[in-house]
Amino acid sequence: MATKKFMYVNRKAPYGTVYALEALEVVLIAAAFEQDISLAFIDDGVYQIAKGQNTDGIGMKNFSATYKALGDYDINKIFVEKESLDERGMTADDLMDLVWEDEDDDWAEKPSIKIVSRAEMADVLADQDVHYSF
């Protein structure tokens, strides 16, 4: 089976709607099919991978820890739009440390997140075969 490039675009805040959680579940399931998977976090979507999430006050499950499992699923192309971070007063330091372990390099931890400009993000999106927008 030929490998296709799948892009999952996340644009919404993690809680308040079910989009973020559903996207994450779809991505984990898609990982089983061994396709070339990328994720993009744009607009309020950047909050999905923000550090220090706490859902105690809203009675919802805090699923942010699950993003840290993405590396185990060989999902290590995570693009975050710099302008979206800037507009929210955030930097790369406000994001969770998402890494993957390179089995061929003695399990060295390598970063999965790549911060890109809006123009670069457009190129990344144009380079994909299939887009899912959440």
Place this chain on the structure above:
Amino acid sequence: MGTLDVNGTAVEVDEEGYLEDLSSWTEDIAVAMAAAEDVELSDEHWDIINFLREYYEEYQIAPAVRVLTKAVGKRLGKDKGNSKYLYSLFPYGPGKQACKYAGLPKPTGCV
């Protein structure tokens, strides 16, 4: 919905035998679930069950079989990080069967 008898106490499980209340898990429940499928849990089984519980605690999901296989290879050695070894312990499928004994939901991405 059904129940499983654990040393005289009824424990609620779903139609596939997975624990309804994940927080109520005990080692006795794992032993009873295994016994119901004619499996006697060895140290090797417990290695996998304990790994799954730690993984769920950390990431809030049950890992897919491929992820489990890779992680077991890293933690317990390459000779155990393969599906042949895991299937020898859990013939009904390491994801489904081991997760059940560990009191976790069915793995995400289990297709």
